[in-house]
Amino acid sequence: MKTMTGGDAVYHTLRAAGVECVFGIPSQQNLGLYDAFCRHGGIRVVGTRHEQGAVHAADGYARATGRLGVAVVSTGPGTANAIQGLYEAGFASSRVLLITTQVDTIHLGKGRGYIHDAEGQTAMLRSVTRTTELVRHVEDIARVLQHVITDIHTGRPQPGACEIPTDLLLAETAALPITWSPPTPQAPDSAALDEAATALAQARRPLIWVGGGGVGAAGELRQLAETLSAPVVSSLNGRGILPHDHPLYVGCQTNVPAFNELLAEADLVLAVGTRFQAVASQYWQQPMPGKLIHLDADPGVIGRNYAVSTALVGDAARGMEELLKRLPREGDGTRDGLFLERAAQLRAQLIQGAEKMVGRDHEQIVGALNRLRPVDSPVVGDATITVNTWGHYLLNFALPRLAHYSTGLAIGPALPLAIGAAIGSDRPTLALHGDGGVMLNIAEIATAVQEQLPLILCVFNDQGYGVLRELQRLSTGREYAVDLHTPDFVALARAMGMPGEQVQSAAGFEAVLKRALATAGPYLIEVDLRALEPIRMFG
Numbered sequence: 112m113k114t115m116t117g118g119d120a121v122y123h124t125l126r127a128a129g130v131e132c133v134f135g136i137p138s139q140q141n142l143g144l145y146d147a148f149c150r151h152g153g154i155r156v157v158g159t160r161h162e163q164g165a166v167h168a169a170d171g172y173a174r175a176t177g178r179l180g181v182a183v184v185s186t187g188p189g190t191a192n193a194i195q196g197l198y199e200a201g202f203a204s205s206r207v208l209l210i211t212t213q214v215d216t217i218h219l220g221k222g223r224g225y226i227h228d229a230e231g232q233t234a235m236l237r238s239v240t241r242t243t244e245l246v247r248h249v250e251d252i253a254r255v256l257q258h259v260i261t262d263i264h265t266g267r268p269q270p271g272a273c274e275i276p277t278d279l280l281l282a283e284t285a286a287l288p289i290t291w292s293p294p295t296p297q298a299p300d301s302a303a304l305d306e307a308a309t310a311l312a313q314a315r316r317p318l319i320w321v322g323g324g325g326v327g328a329a330g331e332l333r334q335l336a337e338t339l340s341a342p343v344v345s346s347l348n349g350r351g352i353l354p355h356d357h358p359l360y361v362g363c364q365t366n367v368p369a370f371n372e373l374l375a376e377a378d379l380v381l382a383v384g385t386r387f388q389a390v391a392s393q394y395w396q397q398p399m400p401g402k403l404i405h406l407d408a409d410p411g412v413i414g415r416n417y418a419v420s421t422a423l424v425g426d427a428a429r430g431m432e433e434l435l436k437r438l439p440r441e442g443d444g445t446r447d448g449l450f451l452e453r454a455a456q457l458r459a460q461l462i463q464g465a466e467k468m469v470g471r472d473h474e475q476i477v478g479a480l481n482r483l484r485p486v487d488s489p490v491v492g493d494a495t496i497t498v499n500t501w502g503h504y505l506l507n508f509a510l511p512r513l514a515h516y517s518t519g520l521a522i523g524p525a526l527p528l529a530i531g532a533a534i535g536s537d538r539p540t541l542a543l544h545g546d547g548g549v550m551l552n553i554a555e556i557a558t559a560v561q562e563q564l565p566l567i568l569c570v571f572n573d574q575g576y577g578v579l580r581e582l583q584r585l586s587t588g589r590e591y592a593v594d595l596h597t598p599d600f601v602a603l604a605r606a607m608g609m610p611g612e613q614v615q616s617a618a619g620f621e622a623v624l625k626r627a628l629a630t631a632g633p634y635l636i637e638v639d640l641r642a643l644e645p646i647r648m649f650g
Contacts, residue, residue, distance in 0.1 A: 112285060112286075113285070113286040114283040114284060114285060114286055115283065115284060115285075115286040116143060116146075116147065116249075116280065116281055116282065116283055116284075117143060117249045117252050117275065117279040117280040117281065117282050117284065118143040118144040118145075118146055118147035118280045118281065119147050119151070119286070120249070120252040120253045120256075120284065120289070121144055121147065121210065121252060121253075121256060121275070121280070122144070122147040122148060122151050122154070123253070123289040124252070124253045124256045124257060124260070124289050124291065125154065125181065125256075126151075126153060126154070127257075127289050127290050127291040128179055128257075128260050128291045129178065129179070130154060130178075130179055130181055131153070131154060131155060132154065132155040132156075132157065132172060132181070132534060132535075133148070133154055133155070133156055133157070133169075133181040133182065133183050133210075134157045134158075134159055134164075134165040134166075134168040134169045134172070134180075134181070134182050134183070134531065135156070135157075135158070135159065135162075135165045135182055135183030135184055136158060136159060136160075136161075136162060136165060136183075136184060136185070136189065137158070138184075138185035138189060138212075139185075139277075140185040140186050140189075140212040140214075140227060140277045141183060141184075141185050141210075141211075141212050141277070141280065142280075143277070143280025143281040144183060144210070144275075144280050145183075147280075155534075157530075157534065157558065157562060158558065158561070159527065159530075159555060159558050160554035160555055160557055160558055161192060161552065161554060161555070162182075162184045162189045162190070162192035162193040162196075163192050163193060163195050163196050163527070163552065164196075164526075164527035164530075164552050164554070164555045164558065165182040165183070165184060165193065165196070165527075166182040166184075166193045166195075166196025166197055166199075166200065166207065166209060167196045167199065167524045167527035167528050167530075167531065167552070168180075168182070168527045168528070168530045168531035168534075168555075168558075169181055169182040169196075169200075169207050169208075169209075169531055170196060170199060170200040170203065170205045170207050170524075170528060170531060171491065171515065171527065171528035171529060171530060171531025171532040171533075171535070172531035172532065172534055172535040173200070173205045173206045173207055173268075173531070173535075174203065174205055174512065174515050174528075174531075174532065174535075175489050175512055175513075175515070175531065175532040175535035175536045176512070176535040176536070177206075177326070177327055177512065178206070178535070179206050179207075179208055179260065179263065179264075180200075180205065180206060180207045180208070180531060180535075181207075181208045181209075181210065182196070182207065182208070182209050182210070183209075183210045183211075184209065184210075184211050184212075185211060185212050185227065186211060186212040186213050186214060186227045186228075186229055186232060186274075186277070187226075187227030187228065187229040187232070188227065189211065189227075190209075190211045190229065190232055190235070190236065191229075191235070193209055193211070194235065194236075194239055195521065196524075196527075197209060197236070197239040197240055197270045197272070198239045198519060198521075199517065199518065199519045199521060199524055200269075200270040201239055201240065201241075201269055201270050202518045202519040203323065203348065203518035203519070204267055204268045204269065204323055204324060204348075205268060205270065206263050206264065206268040206270075207263070207270040207271075208259065208260060208263060208270070208271055208272070208273070209236070209240070209270065209271070209272040209273070210256075210272075210273050210275070211232075211236075211272060211273070211274055211275075212274065212275055212276065212277050212280070213229070213232065213245065213274045213275065213276045213277070214226075214227065214228050214229075214276060214277065215276055215277050215278040216247065216276045216278055216279065217278075219247075219276055232274065233245050233274060236272040236274070239270070240269065240270045240271050240272050241262060241263075241269035241270070241271060242258070242259050242262040242263075242269075242271040242272075243259075243271065243272040243273070243274070244258065244259055244272075244273050244274070245274045246273065246274065246275045246276070246279060247276075248279070249279045249282040249283070249284045250284045250285070252275060252279065252284075253287075253289050255273060256273050257289075257291050259271040259272070259273045260291060261291075261293075261294060264293050264294055265294050266408040266409050267324065267407070267408045267409035267412070296425075296426035296428065296429050297408075297424075297425045297426055297429065298425050298426065298429040298430060298432075298433050299406065299423035299424055299425035299429075299430050299433065300423075300424070300425075301433075303421055303422060303423055303424075304423065304430070304433045304434060304437060305437060306421050307381075307404045307406075307421045307423055307434060308434050308437035308438055310379060310402055310404060310420070310421065311339060311379065311381065311404070311434065311438060312438055312439060313445070314339075314378050314379035314402070314445075315378055315445050315446060315447045315450070316376055316377050316378045316379070316446075316447045316450040317339050317341040317377065317378070317379045317380075317381060317446075318341060318342055318343075318344065318373070318374065318377040318379070318380050318381070318454075319332070319335070319336055319339070319341045319342070319343045319344070319380075319381045319382075319383065320343075320344050320345075320346075320365070320380055320381070320382045320383070320385060320387075321343060321344075321345050321346070321349045321352050321353070321382075321383045321384060321385065322345070322346040322348060322349045322382075322383065322384045322385025322386070323346060323348030323349055323384060323385070324383065324384020324385060324407060324408060324427055325349055325352050325383045325384035325385075325427045326348070326349065326351075326352055326384075326511040326512055327427065327428060327511075328352075328383075328384075328426075328427040328428035328431055329351075329352045329353070329510075329511045331427070331428050331431035331432055331435070332352050332353060332383065332427075332431060333353055333357070334431075334435060335431050335434060335435055335438075336353065336359050337359070338435060338438055338440070339438070339446075340359075340446045340451060341359065341381070342359050342360075342361045342373070342450075342451065342454035343357075343359050343360050343361060344361045344362065344363065344365055344370070345360075345362075345363045346363060346365075346385050346388070346391050347363055347391070347503055347514070347516055347518075348514070348515075348516075348518060349363070349384070349385070350363055350508045350513075350514035351508035351509065351510050351511045351512070351513050351514050352511045354508075354509040354510070355507040355508055355509060356507070356509070358455065359451075359454075360458070361373070361454050361457055361458050361461075362458055362461050362462070362504065363503065363504065364461045364465070364503075364504055365391050365392065365393075365397070366390050366391055366392075366393055367461060367464070368393070369457060369460060369461065369464070370397075370457065370461075371393075371397055371398055372453075372457075373450075373453060373454055373457050374397055374398055374399070374400070375398045375400075376450060376453065377400050377450075378400055378402065379400060379402040379403075379404065380399060380400055380402070380403050380404070381404045381406070382403065382404065382405045382406065382407075383406045383407075383427050383430075383431070384406070384407055384408070384427045385407070386407070386409075386412040386415065386416065387415075387416040387417060392416065392417075395416050395417070399417045401420065402420045403417055403418065403419045403420055403421075404419065404420060404421045404423065405417075405419045405421070405422055405423065406423040406425070406427060406430040406431070407423075407424065407427075408424070408425060408426055408427070410422070410424045461504070462504075462505070465500065465501065465504040465505050466505065468500055468646065468647050468648065469500050469501045469505070469646050469647075470643075470644035470645065470646060470647070471617075471644060472616070472617045472643040472644045473497065473500070473501050473617075473643065473644070473646055474501070474505070475617035475618070475620075475621070476501075476617050476620050476621075476638075477501040477502075477505045477506060479617070479620060479621035479624055480506060480541070480624070481505075481506065481507045483621070483624055483625060483628060484539065484541065484624075484628065485538060485539055485628075486509050486510065487510060487513065487536070487538050488513065488536075488538050488539045488540060488541065489512070489513045489514075489515060489529070489532040489533070489536050489538065489540045489541070490502075490506060490508075490513060490514060490515070490540070490541045490543065491515045491516065491525045491528045491529040491532055491540065491541065491542050491543065492515070492516040492517070492525060492543045493516070493517050493522055493523065493524065493525035493526075493542075493543060493544045493545060493548045493549070494516075494517045494520045494521060494522045494545075494548060494578070495522070495543070495544065495545030495547075495548055495571065495577065495578065496545070496571075496573075496577045496578055496581070496646055496648050497543060497545070497571045497646070498516060498525075498543050499578065499648065500646050500648055501646075502516070502543050503516070512536075515528060515529075515532060522545070522547060522548030522551060522576075523548045523549075523550075523551030523552050524552070525542045525543060525544050525548070525549075526542050526544060526549060526552045526553075526555050526556070526559075526568060527552050527555045527558075528542070529541070529542035529566055529568075530555060530558055530559055530562070530564060530566065533559075533564040533565055533566045534562070534564065537565075538565065539565040539566075539567065539628060540564070540565060540566050540567070541566075541567045541569060542566060542567070542568045542569065543569050543571070544568065544569065544570050544571070545570070545571055545572075545573070545576075545577060546570055546571070546572040546573065546574060546575075546595065546597045546600070547575065547576045547577075547595055549568070549570050549600075550597075553603070556568070556603075556604055556607045556609055556633070556635075557607050557608075559609065559633040560607055560608040560609050560632070560633055563631070563632045563633070564632070564633055565631075565632070565633070566633040566634075567624070567627045567628070567633070567634050567635075567636065568604070568609075568633065568634070568635045568636070569635075569636045569638065570600050570635065570636070570637045570638065571638045571640050572597055572600065572637055572638065572639055572640055573640040573641060574594060574595055574596075574597050574641070575593045575594045575595045576593045576595070577640070578648070579593045580593045581648055581649050582649075584649075585649055600613075600635060600637040601613050601635060601637055604635040609632075609633045609634065609635050610630065610634055610635070611634060611635030611636065611637065612626075612635075612636060612637070613636075613637040613638075613639060614636060614637070614638055614639070615638075615639045615642035615643075616642065616643070617643070620636065620638060623636050624636065
């Protein structure tokens with residue numbers, strides 16, 4: 112009888128699920144798995160410098176590709192370090208699998224203080240995943256791992272984790288064929304679709320609100336919007352689902368009070384793949400019309416923040432396909448042309464307002480980014496002033512799966528997220544960071560260099576936590592604990608093997624960006640914000 116190790120079982124399960132790349136850190140607990148990766152080949156193993164970076168990179172890979180992102184860490188401190196990455200992946204509804212270890216089965220659950228013993232690890236992982244499973248027998252590894260992967264792909268994507276005791280990765284079991292098939296995307300209930308289609312056909316001023324749950328259905332969304340002659344607004348994660356220059360696209364500034372006037376005029380809103388997060392909905396104070404059709408794979412988010420008239424539980428693409436079948440192919444003349452005009456005027460008004468807020472220098476910087484970067488380049492933004500202003504509202508995206516940001520609004524994830532996005536897309540990728548946030552994962556510069564990734568790291572340096580400075584000025588009139596000693600980022604990058612330059616003007620940024628895009632491998636651009644006209648984020 113042919114046998115295989117537990118590490119082989121993990122490898123073959125991942126290959127059956129179409130995995131071609133994993134991110135992680137080897138340790139004495141997961142050597143059996145790394146040995147399987149080495150012997151079999153076919154899976155690219157990217158070594159990050161921190162477990163948090165490994166999960167963020169897996170997340171970035173998943174967002175950029177729509178495929179499963181996989182991180183491999185080890186029990187105890189390795190898993191504890193991975194928690195923030197899982198939290199972010201969950202907030203962003205990302206398909207991320209964490210494979211970690213546990214102490215040998217002989218020590219499991221006994222709390223004897225064995226090396227890296229972590230009695231509460233399963234509970235810790237379950238606090239940031241939808242499904243976490245602990246394997247107890249080597250012959251169960253493939254089955255349990257398949258169960259976790261299937262759950263990650265069911266309904267609204269959410270991260271999952273699988274714990275495997277160290278000794279099981281080297282133990283032997285029967286070598287049986289391992290297969291896996293993704294769950295079939297579900298269409299909403301037929302009667303609910305009929306009801307929704309009737310309401311959409313009768314609406315005079317329909318508006319579509321699309322979130323990150325719609326990124327895999329860009330074609331269906333565009334066809335539906337054009338069939339309905341309906342303006343489209345997106346969440347930040349929904350940018351690019353409809354091209355930025357499409358005449359029906361209104362933008363993603365739903366948090367701006369001016370948007371409320373258009374929303375108040377709409378007689379129906381079709382929400383697709385969104386849960387109306389706090390900032391995007393102005394903390395749920397927006398005047399949502401009485402007719403709200405909500406299409407989402409997760410029934411738990413429908414009706415959570417706004418009452419709905421029709422609930423469509425199912426896959427975004429399948430749901431919109433079915434709606435299109437039920438709608439007349441030609442418009443019936445009931446649409447309000449003035450509503451479309453006001454939507455176009457609002458788009459122009461929002462762009463002008465954002466340009467005024469950021470000032471001439473930053474307007475020129477974002478203009479250079481829009482002109483020079485390839486149309487299929489991913490951009491990953493951290494939680495920082497530049498990203499929260501022109502990064503969200505003035506960067507142009509013509510395709511889905513290119514606009515990414517720290518959805519949980521933590522500082523620090525952008526660099527490792529961009530590493531995963533660069534590997535997944537194999538395209539020049541930009542990471543936009545502040546000087547404070549970039550320090551949380553600064554070691555991942557070494558990962559970008561080692562992998563020779565087409566990654567441009569832009570560090571906007573104001574020597575402190577700029578957003579917090581502004582918030583302190585508004586709330587107390589004082590600044591405290593927000594000024595930072597920052598390193599020479601160019602020298603630091605060069606020490607790790609990444610070329611870099613500092614700029615002090617918009618013209619300088621454009622010149623360096625051209626050099627960075629022409630360079631094979633990673634590049635750092637440090638922008639001295641003190642030399643530029645300041646952004647008036649809070650007026």
